[in-house]
Amino acid sequence: MAATDQFTARAGRSSAAGALGGLAGAMPLRLRLQANWRVRVVMVRLLGAAMILGSIGLWLVQGAGADPEMNLIRIGVSVAFLLAGLVLMTAHQPAGSPEACFDPVRRELRLLKRDAQGRPRTVLRRSYGSLGGVRLTASSVQMYEGDGSLLIELPIGSAAMRSQLRDQLSGAVRILT
Known part of the structure; x- marks a missing residue:
């Protein structure tokens, strides 16, 4: 019994290492939160x-x-x-609009906002595991808490961005239909 536990532990580590290797080459997705400026x-x-x-x-x-x-x-x-x-x-449009960063390596969502000096500052950080679900529509992505309440809704610029986001979130977050 101990030999089978060691075997499954090794197999789990090797598949996790392979998955981490694939994620290391992935680029984080960034979405801008913009009102109709x-x-x-x-x-x-x-x-x-x-x-x-x-x-x-x-x-x-x-x-x-x-x-x-x-x-x-x-x-x-x-x-x-x-x-x-x-x-x-x-008057001109403000430069400090927040950005949403979907990080495949850390498996987390970060909301970044630039301060007065132009440096990005993390406003919100949530791991994919703490999200209750995600709904991808044609023009937006809606992220829900574990209790079903809406956490954030972000605009999606293109179908390619929606596809990349679906691929990144498919194994980590429950995708709602």
Whole structure:
């Protein structure tokens, strides 16, 4: 009986070593978590343009003319609108969007976010064994906790990325249909 236990232990180690050797050559998959920043940037720039036009429009209004106190208020409001509009027009998309890294060697999911100096910082680290399940759809991957609650949903850019992710997670995490 001891000889069969030693044999199965050796066979388990050799298959594990072979699997680890295959995983060592695999590249981690990275997914970016991005909101719809293009729409947001366009909306903010349109608001900025409207504020700049509003600052000019305050001076084009008929009948608000000769009162000096009202002109002082109009100057203050138009300068505030102009400055706020310029700030909104020059606003750009933030650079600190998080990334999801699926590491086949460590068999874990890591969420990385860049700090102010541009260095990646780990925000969340979960081993594949601690995940309850994964659902792969055409446009996203949904990862669930052990109790069935949604942990995170990530966008998938292409069918090739979905296929690579399915191959990587197939033996480690229960794939839901």
